[in-house]
Amino acid sequence: MNNESWKKRTMDIKDEIRKSHEELLRLRRDFHAHPELGFREFRTSRIVEEHLGDLGLEVRRCAGTGVVGVLRGSGPGKTILLRCDMDALPIEEATGLPFRSLEPGVMHACGHDGHTAMLMVAARILAGHREEFPGAIVFLFQPNEEEAGAERMIEDGALENPRPDAVCGAHLWSLLPTGVIGVSSGPLMASSYYFKLTICGKGGHGGAPHAAVNPIDAASHVLEAIKTLHTLEFDSLRPTVISVCTLHAGVKAIVVPETLEMEGSIRCLHDGDEEVRRRFSELVEGVCRLYRCTCDVAFRCGNTLLNNNEEMSELAMNVAEKVVGSGNVRTRDLSVMLGDDFAEFSSRIPGVFYFIGTGNESKGTNIAHHHPRFDIDEDSLPLGVEMHVRLALEYLNEAICNS
Ligand SMILES: [Zn+2]
Ligand SMILES: [Zn+2]
Structure with a gap:
């Protein structure tokens, strides 16, 4: 033709x-x-x-x-x-x-x-x-x-x-x-991984926090650490977004909860997503340990x-x-x-x-x-x-x- x-x-x-x-x-x-x-x-x-x-x-x-x-x-x-x-x-x-x-x-x-x-x-x-x-x-x-x-x-x-x-x-x-x-x-279009953090402390009386280990305290430091990760560790020319979208802990004002769950997603518009997840896990586990909690990090792949x-x-x-x-x-x-x-x-x-x-x-x-x-x-x-x-x-x- x-x-x-x-x-x-x-x-x-x-x-x-x-x-x-x-x-x-x-x-x-x-x-x-x-x-x-x-x-x-x-x-x-x-x-x-x-x-x-x-x-x-x-x-x-x-x-x-x-x-x-x-x-x-x-x-x-x-x-x-x-x-x-x-x-x-x-x-x-x-x-x-x-x-x-x-x-x-x-x-x-x-x-x-x-x-x-x-x-x-x-x-x-x-x-x-x-x-x-x-x-x-x-x-x-x-x-x-x-x-x-x-x-x-x-x-x-x-x-x-x-x-x-x-x-x-x-x-x-x-x-x-x-x-x-x-x-x-x-x-x-970005890759996406959904994470679920389960932070475990030690339950107790709200009036005696020293005798308990409150996972909410650890979680507040985790949130700060994630922001630092964003601004200081990731190349701003290689877009990475970490969003925390759920946070659940506690049932009563006088009871220190034993566990806390936090969910969100990590999105990367580059192929270095595996390293981002590795560093994210290392950081949140480390922060939780510092505040006497354990942290289980689970990931589920959304899109590549x-x-x-x-x-x-x-x-x-x-x-x-x-x-x-x-x-x-x-x-x-x-x-x-x-x-x-x-x-x-x-x-x-x-x-x-x-x-x-x-x-x-x-x-x-x-x-x-x-x-x-x-x-x-x-x-x-x-x-x-x-x-x-x-x-x-x-x-x-x-x-x-x-x-
Ligand atoms: Zn759609
Ligand atoms: Zn669509």
Whole structure:
């Protein structure tokens, strides 16, 4: 295929997406009205599974409510994986939208309804072009992103048969304006580890503290020590955030408690998170010992660092320029201390995760993710479809694009 016909074909793709607009809105609004929590996306995954089956893809279930569809091209070649998430959040919706959640206390407050709709439409368009690319495209619909469901999909074989050579994922992003796409190479979203400290002292009478060992005293020094760790020991150019979010001890004003529990998270936008956890443990254990307490430190992994591959980021930047024009591609100041478990895929296979702006003040869609009034600007949905379609075609037809 020469350059001229390639250009014509990509113009046709814009046209095809325009014709899919109604389907895109119908799907998104249907998912929005029927949100489902992580690993309980029964209805959503059934709709996705049927849709992919009707398109003639090889479809299989993965990790219960996860769905994987494989679209084979015209011959041997590389394999690219396009991923979206499907889960909603335990939030009571307050948007007042005509298609608002019908499930009490459950809401699509992160845009995953839009993600699912975009990837379904992209699958339909790409299925219609299967003669025009070599290799294969894997469409991965993931459950429970909010609580790191990716790992269970991987354990259940999501990255096998076929093994992808590249992975791509997108997030509708209310922090960027509609019409802007954000792509950058390197660390994009932080790793997160949740900690639980159990500090043990010795119970006793509040009137005789010298005869007891109060874990609350030790905890107050632990809090100070954590602040010192922040300011004095960590490189400020390598972002690290430690937040203490729960603290429980004691039941009565005259009783020195025996134990105290403290929970929080450590987030790093760099790959030195293991050293941060080691030093954190050493410090809190040491401080507790100084105040005659013992301290048990337990960690649970939330997300690993989402680090975009350089070559894949470059490809996504080039594709984004075609989708929204070079003036609308943001390549800096995108990193956040939030996490996304797309990192589980991209830490194993070269990948890129990018943001599709959906913030529009006049429509009230510039509200923070996970807020009860969170909404997406539906004008951003076709841009997400186009990113999926072009990324797949350009990656698989690399030789043509580079000519
Ligand atoms: Zn979220
Ligand atoms: Zn999300």
